[in-house]
Amino acid sequence: MSILKRTTALTATLIISGFLLGVIATANWDALFRAGKVEVSTSGAQERPSPRNGIMLPNFADIAEEIMPTVVTVYSEQVIRIRRPSFGFDDEFFRRFFGLPDSPRDREPQYDEFRQQGLGSGVIVTTDGYILTNNHVIANADDIRVKAGDRTFDAEVVGTDIKTDLAVLKIEPDGPLSAIKLGDSDKIRIGEWVLAVGHPFNLDHTVTAGILSAKGRNRVGITDYEDFLQTDAAINPGNSGGALVNMNGELIGINTAIATRTGSSAGVGFAIPSNMAKAVMDQLIEHGKVRRGYVGINIQDLTPELADAMGIDRTDGVIITHVVSGQAGDKAGLKASDLVISIDGRPVKTSSELRNVIASNPPGTKISLEIIRDGRVRTIDIVLGDSPDAVAELKPEPEKSPDIGIELEPAEPSDLVQFGYSKGLIVKSVEPGSPADRAGIMPGDIVFEVNRSEVGKIDEFNRQLQKTPSGRPLLLLVGRGDGMMYVALNLHDDKR
Known part of the structure; x- marks a missing residue:
């Protein structure tokens, strides 16, 4: 009897233990799924956890849906007139030689016309129809049209700024338009996700994703005033003037150019920061030009x-x-x-x-x-x-261990007027291969100061040269063309 009781108790214990283990296992799996934030959508789309700290990737779809109505296609058209070749028959000698009639109309230059079309993008920045784009998208255009949604509008140029490659257009909509939110481009950090939205190759509302690769790119050679954002989000022909947005759906750049050897995206795109674009835009709207x-x-x-x-x-x-x-x-x-x-x-x-x-x-x-x-x-x-x-x-001249290797003589007063100095020494010649030559000193340069002391005579130059402490470079203030620059000459590194 006791054996039967023990068997019954053991069986009950196993059943209860199995049930509890099942509950615990189920609870653990649910906890795992919740920790990884894996959820199954009824639409069949599944969001995957990022490998870093279980953080979800951003939802590009919501941002793209919000931004696309604010990005427009900009069509430009320019009439090109080319003079027809006359083959010399408008020349009086040839007309007489060939017995051609001397008709004034026949002697007038004849022209052929053709239309050159351009394509770019733009961003609606106000609900009443102001649009920000690149100047090169609409430069020299005789006719500009903007496609917003399923409607096309004639556009007026409010103002352009070649120095930053920006332009503002205006259309007259029947009602309020969707306008983009302006973000603070100074606050975005390298490595943050960004979306590029535009109309490359006339493909409406193309959205590409990437990260902000760099900030403050200058001396790229695209515009006079450069402070570009760099991104690897694909930018292609037709994207110019389009939007670069952050994960809040805010405009942080105007897509402008790409670095490429093929003409298409190579993962290096440049956008004008929204803060610079806004400053230019406000002046163009208010004054029609930029006053710096x-x-x-x-x-x-x-x-x-x-x-x-x-x-x-x-x-x-x-x-x-x-x-x-x-x-x-x-x-x-x-x-x-x-x-x-x-x-x-x-x-x-x-x-x-x-x-x-x-x-x-x-x-x-x-x-x-x-x-x-x-x-x-x-x-x-x-x-x-x-x-x-x-x-x-002024770009600094390369200093390559410079030393003295120049012939000087007092400059004429006429050479000094534009620089505001009353005396100086003009460089007559530079010894080839000398450190001065390697430093970029050129014949025609004018030396105004040595170690911050003005010089107008050879002995003044030599006196400063002798006073320069051992190991300390000689500091020259040099005038060239319309500008001035400092050049450092190392007196004790003669590599001739």
């Missing part, structure tokens, strides 16, 4: 060689090489050899960056430059003037 602030300075990047020659214990910043007399910088007290390290509290490392920030402000704006002069940090407040085209940038 002007300081009146020549600038160049600080290199390690120049930092050594100038006794500066840092390698980032922008050197002022010349201050235009009577302009905003001169009035505020800027001087040649000042090192600019920030503008309005924002650090600047390159001359292109400083140039872009200054030019983004209209005349009359008050800016604050933080500079280093004689080893001391100073703050200079400047009210920007009205400029033909903002500050001039």
